Amino acid sequence: MKQIAIDGPAGAGKSTIAKAVSKELQFVYIDTGAMYRAIGLYVLRNNVSKDDEENVVKLAKSCDVTISYENGEQVVSLNGENVNGFIRTPEVGEYASAISVFKEVREKLVYLQQELAKTTNVVMDGRDIGSKVLPDATLKVYLDADVNVRAKRRYDELTLKGEKVDLKELTEEMKARDYRDMHRDNSPLVRVPDAKYVDSSYMTPEEVKDRIIELYREADK
Numbered sequence: 001m002k003q004i005a006i007d008g009p010a011g012a013g014k015s016t017i018a019k020a021v022s023k024e025l026q027f028v029y030i031d032t033g034a035m036y037r038a039i040g041l042y043v044l045r046n047n048v049s050k051d052d053e054e055n056v057v058k059l060a061k062s063c064d065v066t067i068s069y070e071n072g073e074q075v076v077s078l079n080g081e082n083v084n085g086f087i088r089t090p091e092v093g094e095y096a097s098a099i100s101v102f103k104e105v106r107e108k109l110v111y112l113q114q115e116l117a118k119t120t121n122v123v124m125d126g127r128d129i130g131s132k133v134l135p136d137a138t139l140k141v142y143l144d145a146d147v148n149v150r151a152k153r154r155y156d157e158l159t160l161k162g163e164k165v166d167l168k169e170l171t172e173e174m175k176a177r178d179y180r181d182m183h184r185d186n187s188p189l190v191r192v193p194d195a196k197y198v199d200s201s202y203m204t205p206e207e208v209k210d211r212i213i214e215l216y217r218e219a220d221k
């Protein structure tokens with residue numbers, strides 16, 4: 001199977017690009033962040049503190065997170081409920097980052113992700129794809145962008161949805177989330193030596209997609 005692993009910090013454009021690349025190559029796109037977000041949402045709904053490891057792990061082990069596809073769109077289900085409409089808020093992002101530090105939460109999701117990649121060609125994005133989930137990926141990309149650019153993108157995305165957010169606050173939250181994702185003990189976000197570095201700060205999504213397709217063609221020769 002062919003695998004493209006895209007890792008990077010929040011707001012670097014991973015999901016937009018991964019979607020576009022998978023469409024062009026006719027691979028299946030797997031958004032692993034959405035799986036952590038589904039568990040984050042479950043913890044939030046159960047009024048459990050995101051730092052309470054024992055209870056977070058209990059909830060994570062007891063819930064059912066699945067990925068399926070409807071009309072080409074990824075649907076994330078939590079105990080059978082489509083939760084796509086609930087997982088994209090900054091609060092759920094914060095919960096996802098916090099609960100993703102726990103080893104047993106990661107083990108459950110890494111296993112599911114590896115199973116998904118066994119049967120089909122995939123583009124998978126996240127934080128530990130090149131380092132842990134798909135260490136033998138055909139192509140590994142580290143997609144980066146300046147933090148101010150990333151925060152502005154997230155700001156535009158949320159404002160467009162009608163949400164009221166403060167750009168400065170969003171930038172600070174993003175920095176804190178990146179710090180935690182990069183410094184946790186279990187599978188932190190790292191730039192693995194065999195990953196191609198792409199800085200999307202001043203590139204259009206189309207340019208980034210084309211660059212990654214080009215890198216893939218070179219890697220797959």
Ligand code: DC
Pocket residue numbers: 010011032033034036037093096097100125126127128129177181
């Ligand atoms: O990519 P995202 O913003 O949807 O991810 C939400 C959080 O989930 C992120 O802050 C850290 C965690 N995550 C992870 O630990 N490993 C992944 N492969 C994907 C996401």
